[in-house]
Amino acid sequence: MPRVVPAVIRALDVLELFLDRPHLSAREIAERLGLPRTTVHELLVTLVARSYLISMPGQPVQFRLGMPVFQLGAAFAGQLDLVREAQEVAHDVAAACDEAVHVAVLDGADVIYLVKVDSTHPVRMVSAVGRRLPAHCTAVGKVLLSGLDPIDLDTRLPDGDLPGMTPDSITDVGKLRDELDRVRLAGVAVDDGESDSAVRCVGAPVRDHTGRITAAMSVSAPIIRWLPAAHTEWTRLVSEGAAALSARLGYRTPA
Template identity: 75%
Template sequence: MARVVPAVIRALDILELFLDRPEMSAREVIERLDLPRTTVHELLVTLVERSYLVAVPGQPVRYRLGMPVFQLGSAFAGRLDLVREAQSVARDVAAACDEAVHVAVLDGAEVVYLVKVDSTHPVRMVSGVGLRLPAHCTAVGKVLLAGLDRAGLNAALSHGPLTGMTPASITDPDRLRDHLDRVRAEGVAVDVGESDVAMRCVAAGIRDHSGAVVAAMSLSAPMIRWTPQSPAEWTGLVREGAATLSARMGFRAARR
């Protein structure tokens, strides 16, 4: 099992001190964290070198947050915009079919669900915002994996063996890569009992202004409610929903 790195934890502790005050001196950092003077000095020098902290002009032993912290915060704020817009679009898609709609992002080898709009049926999918699942077992995850370049996919699949959630889960890496080629070509992915034996899902990718797949939207329902018309109808709904959300994120599809 990987271990945490104490020096990184201490550096983050220093940065978090600035959440409730705009400036701090080296002495204040030492006192607040009860760390050795030498340790704090080395960490401050490192953070200044990377511009996460900058010295206050005319006061070289006082510090404030630097531009990279703002950039990271802006990136996170962009994700929050995704959540807000996704909730709106997901509600519209769910209203059109009265089934569960999710929006998720990729985090390593897992998907994290950011948005869920449930159906009104008494039998529904058990899930929730913040839930993590193996990406290769879900429709949203397969869309997101298919959106990675070769290096990104290799990294995502390097976290360990592909563990199945049901007998239908794809656990062979070569088979998964072939499957992702089809997902990439078709633009949608389907989960037929791969994460839950009683559920079926279809998902499509959400792109940002650069065209990168940054999230995925899925429509999920118990298999007992899938009819012969469902695949075409619900695939169309999730494609349209993902396209609408992509447009709100700044994506402009190429004209044919």
């Protein structure tokens, strides 16, 4: 096994402290990491010399992240491919539940499916990558709508009734707003036969590095397999899958 270099690990530990705090002093860094001040001083001198940290004069001297950190982050972000990352995670979730898994994004008042991994069951739902559906009729769409700020949400909703896809679709804007409040509280959304009377879905939010809900993942199954125990398990799996995809996109769960 190759040996890890302790000095590099400590330097990375120093940099990661700044993910939660914009400015830190040498004393604060030493206290947070439990390192001797002489060790912290050497690490800081090295990081400042390479511009990964910038020293800010004051009593005490404060440090902040430098431009190379931003450049590395930008290079990483440029390599991210939502579809590729989502495909890999969706395969894992589908393998665990053997039901259809989707990942979708919001476009206006609709959702567009970017990824679909099918189940192996002979009876399964009919859907396709690239399909567009009214967001309010789907679990992924409710998740995505719940992440909008009030003004953005208002611009996407009509003044009158919403279009329905089944008798169970939410067509009243007031009821939809109440439903979105429940989604924000629960952290998941359910499509209870609202886009297809024979199908049920549960969806969870996918966040980017800023914490914004940028996509949503769902598990979908025919109503004949939508039993209480399965629903509970699929809710757990889709929540964990969405969290895993969020982590791949750079999201850090708040402490």
